[in-house]
Amino acid sequence: MTQLIGVDLGGTAIKLGRFSLDGALLAELEVPTPQPPMPGAVVITIVEAVQQLDPEGQASCVGVGLPGPMDASGRVARVCINLPGWEQIPLADWLEPQLNRRVTLANDGNCAVVGEAWQGAARGFSDVLLLTLGTGVGGGVLLGGALFTGHGGAAAEPGLICVDPEGPPCNSGNRGSLEQFCSIAALGRLSPLSPQQLCALAEAGDRDALEVWQRYGRRLGVGLSSLIYVLTPELVLIGGGLSAASEHFLPAASAEVEQRVQRESRQGLQIRRCALGNGAGRLGAARLALERLLNV
Structure with missing residues (x-):
């Protein structure tokens, strides 16, 4: 069964969830954000966390929410003003070969509102x-x-x-x-x-x-x-x-x-x-992966 992974990158913690296609939470994980949260260190942490969350590779795609604007294609983190070194980072290109899954990026606030619209207070x-x-x-x-x-x-x-x-x-x-x-x-x-x-x-x-x-x-x-x-x-x-x-x-x-x-x-x-508290971002990231990468 195809599943989804949503990642919410914050300044102090990275929250991950593995979801079914209808948004049910199947597994979750929270790991500390590397300090300082430089892009290379964050990539390593996300890859290790996804492998821990989904060791059997049941999820076919990953959505990542970050605190800043992405490019229109959802591939490049253009700037994250509260994370040092985050300017024009092609995060999706860096993650995909290591995760062996398709990846899409989105602003974390956009992820949160999408999550609330899917399963929360904005329905x-x-x-x-x-x-x-x-x-x-x-x-x-x-x-x-x-x-x-x-x-x-x-x-x-x-x-x-x-x-x-x-x-x-x-x-x-x-x-x-x-x-x-x-x-x-x-x-x-x-x-x-x-x-x-x-x-x-x-x-x-x-x-x-x-x-x-x-x-x-x-x-x-x-x-x-x-x-x-x-x-x-x-x-x-x-x-x-x-x-x-x-x-x-x-x-x-x-x-x-x-x-x-x-x-x-x-x-x-x-x-x-x-309604979803701190879980809205990772859920919305997964939903955007569903829409963009699986066209559902």
């Missing part, structure tokens, strides 16, 4: 914006039920829009990008505590922790407001590691959107947490 929706909040801020967009990647494959990068032109510099070359206010590092500018500590304190009713999350949520709402005006989605999904604390910051973000976005542009809008 039944045509126009969806997804943000992943973690080491960086990525995302993906569905318009009319189709993944929006733009004419050159680099759209969409919602985490790189500017929310404060005088804000902190971004690895993209921008200043004051949404990523600089909603990533894990940005949260660290609001509090010296870890996200897990802040979440635990907020759950216990600590007023200082709750205020940190509300400030975080308001910044997120500012960025979402601009994106909603452009895209007018039916659904906004929040994923990534920080989404575990969404109950503490989404109310503030939603209130900011309601205040800033006119009613006609947010009619029927829902804002909620992803």
Whole structure:
């Protein structure tokens, strides 16, 4: 039986899943991302992890999600701004002969929104914006039920829009990008505590922790407001590691959107947490492999 492998490459961990053609998870594996995550070291790690996950070679193709834009053909990682040395890396060409399987690449935010549309919270929706909040801020967009990647494959990068032109510099070359206010590092500018500590304190009713999350949520709402005006989605999904604390910051973000976005542009809008958690990216990568390489 033909199977699929989905790989989600992050700054600290690589998450892999082996799936059936209908998206059922058959096996999973998580391995640390090499530090520093140079392309050659990452290739070796992915090859070893795929061989461990699928020793009998039951999967015929592999989808890989990475934090940055790909070329339109899904073969070359054009740039990954939070991974050193990742510029114009022909990752698919490097992986295929070692894996003896066909490989396709995609932006990790695009993978996440495709995964949520296949098996998660975006099922039944045509126009969806997804943000992943973690080491960086990525995302993906569905318009009319189709993944929006733009004419050159680099759209969409919602985490790189500017929310404060005088804000902190971004690895993209921008200043004051949404990523600089909603990533894990940005949260660290609001509090010296870890996200897990802040979440635990907020759950216990600590007023200082709750205020940190509300400030975080308001910044997120500012960025979402601009994106909603452009895209007018039916659904906004929040994923990534920080989404575990969404109950503490989404109310503030939603209130900011309601205040800033006119009613006609947010009619029927829902804002909620992803249903698949950190599993959305690897599932979506597998789905894109299914569509692109098996033409299903």
